[in-house]
Amino acid sequence: MKFEDIYRFFQAPPPFYLNKELAVCYVLAVLIRGDSYGTELIQLLENESNAYRLSDTVLYSALKFLEEEGIIVGYWKKVEGRGRPRRMYQIQDDAQQHAQELSHLWQEYVQRSNTTPQSSELAHS
Secondary structure, three states, X not given: OOHHHHHHHHHOOOOEEOOHHHHHHHHHHHHOOOOEEHXXXXXXXXXXXXXXXXXXXXXXXXXXXXXXXXXXXEEEEOOOOOOOOEEEEEEOHHHHHHHHHHHHHHHHHHHHHHHOOOOHHHHOO
16 A cells, blocks of 8 residues: 555545445435436436446345335336336325335435435445
């Protein structure tokens, strides 16, 4: 390691990978805007934020949790421009309030992260 490596790290820090708790809130924030599928959820996060990433493993764990809790439901749909049908996800009608609350947690988290310096814990997670 050299000092220039340290400066480079802080000029362009590596992305932070979401844990399951953040992933659940992020997924709901997207699904409130409309139905989506796994790969699209990952791509949206990368396109909307350079600071965050989401692994397949954490995403599908979060989706499974939300399905088991009755917050979302999955269904198969042929997506235009895609070869095979995709497993789409949508928020259950009776879970909208709960989804809004968790989505708000994600939005607050992102705002705090953008306005306060990252702690060393977050930078190295």
